Amino acid sequence: MELIFNQDNFELRRDNQLILKHTLTEPCIYLGYGEEKIEMYRGNFDIKDEIIERMPLRRFKVIEDQKDYRVEFYEGVEEAVAFTLLITEEKGRIVLSGKAEGKRCNRIWLRLSADKDECVYGGGEQFTYFNLRGKYFPIFTSEQGVGRNKSTHTTFLADIHDKAGGDYYWTFFPQATFVSSRKYYCHIDEFCYMALDFRHELYHEMHLWSDSFRMVLETGDNYIELLDKLTDLLGKQPMLPDWTYKGAWLGIQGGTDICEKKLNKMLEQGSDITGIWAQDWEGIRMTSFGKRLMWNWKWNEKLYPNLEAKMREWKAKGVRFMGYINPYVAIEGDLFEEAQKNGYLVKNQDDEDYLVDFGEFYCGIVDFTNPAACTWYKSVIKTYMLDFGLEGWMADFGEYLPTDCKLFSGEDAMVMHNKWPALWAQINYEALEENGDLGKKIYYMRAGAAGSQKYSTLMWAGDQNVDWSLDDGLASVMTAALSAGMSGHGLHTSDIGGYTTLFDMKRTKELFMRWAEFCAFTPVMRTHEGNRPDDNWQFDSDEETIKHFAWCTRIHTSLYDYLKAVIEENCKKGTPVMRPLFLHYEAEKETYNLQYEYLLGRDLLVAPVYNKGEITRTLYLPQDEWVYLWDGSAYEGGEVTVTAPIGKPPVFYRKGSNFRGLFTKLENAHYDI
Numbered sequence: 001m002e003l004i005f006n007q008d009n010f011e012l013r014r015d016n017q018l019i020l021k022h023t024l025t026e027p028c029i030y031l032g033y034g035e036e037k038i039e040m041y042r043g044n045f046d047i048k049d050e051i052i053e054r055m056p057l058r059r060f061k062v063i064e065d066q067k068d069y070r071v072e073f074y075e076g077v078e079e080a081v082a083f084t085l086l087i088t089e090e091k092g093r094i095v096l097s098g099k100a101e102g103k104r105c106n107r108i109w110l111r112l113s114a115d116k117d118e119c120v121y122g123g124g125e126q127f128t129y130f131n132l133r134g135k136y137f138p139i140f141t142s143e144q145g146v147g148r149n150k151s152t153h154t155t156f157l158a159d160i161h162d163k164a165g166g167d168y169y170w171t172f173f174p175q176a177t178f179v180s181s182r183k184y185y186c187h188i189d190e191f192c193y194m195a196l197d198f199r200h201e202l203y204h205e206m207h208l209w210s211d212s213f214r215m216v217l218e219t220g221d222n223y224i225e226l227l228d229k230l231t232d233l234l235g236k237q238p239m240l241p242d243w244t245y246k247g248a249w250l251g252i253q254g255g256t257d258i259c260e261k262k263l264n265k266m267l268e269q270g271s272d273i274t275g276i277w278a279q280d281w282e283g284i285r286m287t288s289f290g291k292r293l294m295w296n297w298k299w300n301e302k303l304y305p306n307l308e309a310k311m312r313e314w315k316a317k318g319v320r321f322m323g324y325i326n327p328y329v330a331i332e333g334d335l336f337e338e339a340q341k342n343g344y345l346v347k348n349q350d351d352e353d354y355l356v357d358f359g360e361f362y363c364g365i366v367d368f369t370n371p372a373a374c375t376w377y378k379s380v381i382k383t384y385m386l387d388f389g390l391e392g393w394m395a396d397f398g399e400y401l402p403t404d405c406k407l408f409s410g411e412d413a414m415v416m417h418n419k420w421p422a423l424w425a426q427i428n429y430e431a432l433e434e435n436g437d438l439g440k441k442i443y444y445m446r447a448g449a450a451g452s453q454k455y456s457t458l459m460w461a462g463d464q465n466v467d468w469s470l471d472d473g474l475a476s477v478m479t480a481a482l483s484a485g486m487s488g489h490g491l492h493t494s495d496i497g498g499y500t501t502l503f504d505m506k507r508t509k510e511l512f513m514r515w516a517e518f519c520a521f522t523p524v525m526r527t528h529e530g531n532r533p534d535d536n537w538q539f540d541s542d543e544e545t546i547k548h549f550a551w552c553t554r555i556h557t558s559l560y561d562y563l564k565a566v567i568e569e570n571c572k573k574g575t576p577v578m579r580p581l582f583l584h585y586e587a588e589k590e591t592y593n594l595q596y597e598y599l600l601g602r603d604l605l606v607a608p609v610y611n612k613g614e615i616t617r618t619l620y621l622p623q624d625e626w627v628y629l630w631d632g633s634a635y636e637g638g639e640v641t642v643t644a645p646i647g648k649p650p651v652f653y654r655k656g657s658n659f660r661g662l663f664t665k666l667e668n669a670h671y672d673i
Contacts, residue, residue, distance in 0.1 A: 125480045139193070183221070320392065344373035391442070461476075516548065
């Protein structure tokens with residue numbers, strides 16, 4: 001680290017990279033005051049901010065303390081100190097810590113130096129843009145939105161009906177972290193409302209609703225090293241249990257008999273099935289949105305009779321049974337009564353239990369700042385789920401903490417809102433750990449925050465539309481996986497075929513089959529019926545679909561040894577399972593803006609078909625020796641076009657791979673229509 005300064009300007013550099021530059025005409029720090037107005041409706045947030053004042057801090061003084069620096073900024077000519085910036089090194093990382101002094105201030109803008117041709121990645125899980133350059137990204141967890149594009153009719157309808165249309169930056173998992181093509185990462189170690197602004201050629205601007213901040217930066221020789229360092233900071237993910245990627249998980253609803261019939265049918269047709277996932281194991285409720293759940297986390301014996309015996313029987317066949325939970329309790333249930341009686345729920349400003357509308361039913365929010373409430377909710381998971389025999393579950397939601405609530409700890413709900421998904425992940429992690437089930441059983445989450453990395457065993461992409469849209473359909477899942485991986489979360493999956501079924505959308509046979517092909521080349525394969533199952537094409541809707549899905553599961557299972565090695569690499573080094581091409585081909589500029597193809601580990605290149613009716617795919621192959629997975633044809637680097645009918649998704653393996661013997665077994669294994 002090197003700080004070069006005189007009375008008019010200073011520059012902070014690390015490994016010859018310009019990190020921070022301040023001059024009298026282009027200051028790097030602005031202070032201000034704003035007044036926000038926030039309205040929440042069913043997890044969708046309307047956020048408005050009126051900036052009352054924004055003031056550049058031009059004058060400064062640098063005070064050296066051995067290898068560290070303190071920079072004092074002034075409003076005018078050396079009046080009272082308005083802002084103090086500490087620049088230190090900790091464990092090889094640059095740490096910038098800033099604090100406003102005295103003056104009324106609740107907004108900070110900090111500018112980091114940038115290059116015109118620089119690319120930036122991360123931001124948590126972003127669905128529309130992988131390279132974030134040129135865009136503005138608020139960091140505030142919420143529903144991901146329906147359609148997520150204000151120019152589309154679907155988003156317009158969702159906005160009109162439920163204020164739920166969203167925009168390109170809406171996400172369950174925002175994170176104030178980015179990785180630069182200049183070979184450094186930046187992580188803002190705060191949970192307040194923030195925005196990352198990458199629209200300017202010569203600087204990146206970080207906007208925080210706070211009077212202080214802590215920021216961590218670190219450089220690396222390459223992207224693999226950089227992600228290793230980033231996940232050392234945020235936490236490495238645990239290994240997936242072996243059984244989770246030895247076949248598909250069937251999303252089934254409706255009771256024990258239906259699960260039994262559908263499982264047997266798929267097994268008889270040659271499917272490799274390792275799990276049944278029944279989200280309605282605790283009961284259902286019907287709303288205008290579609291089939292919803294009871295949210296009282298206990299076995300519904302009426303809907304699932306004899307489930308305990310069946311779970312043992314299915315497990316003997318290698319099939320685990322999984323359920324569902326979220327951090328809320330419905331007011332009709334006895335768990336709500338218990339939480340209310342013991343003071344375990346988040347309060348409103350009148351010190352009453354804060355009841356949130358989740359779409360025609362109301363729930364209380366378990367207060368994870370209350371140690372007793374945390375212990376109680378972990379006991380709910382351990383008693384009614386783990387001890388009952390569930391082998392895993394969807395740990396849904398986490399984004400709905402109201403910004404005007406009161407917490408047991410007294411902490412600001414506006415700050416804790418962004419942290420809540422990581423606390424929810426920690427509850428699940430500790431329940432498994434305390435029960436001795438960590439590494440044996442699994443949960444998967446849609447919401448996330450910085451710190452989720454070490455607690456969340458698997459992410460799934462949330463509630464995509466059952467359509468082909470780039471912003472909210474099949475294509476968006478690839479972008480989500482890559483951006484999450486560059487944010488330190490390298491295990492990712494999605495609902496095969498999508499979930500959200502509204503406004504005449506219906507999952508088609510073609511969409512389901514293409515999504516299944518894609519998920520065969522991800523860490524975990526899992527289906528979902530969607531919110532309106534009767535409107536959607538399912539894995540057993542006709543014989544051809546059954547045959548095709550069975551083939552996809554066998555392909556996935558055949559990759560077991562390779563997937564295990566790649567998942568272990570993510571666990572040990574933080575290298576994501578689904579990764580952008582430039583991680584291994586950083587000298588090739590063509591790889592930096594690719595978001596609809598990816599490397600599965602080091603040696604498989606996957607370019608799923610994501611457009612309706614498409615039977616060819618044009619893609620980019622990095623400069624290497626590649627072999628087409630389905631027939632052994634040799635390819636070199638550059639742009640290529642291949643035929644891609646259903647049953648032949650474009651997949652290539654690297655000729656020099658140590659797993660070449662495994663891959664060659666798949667030649668001529670594509671599904672024969």
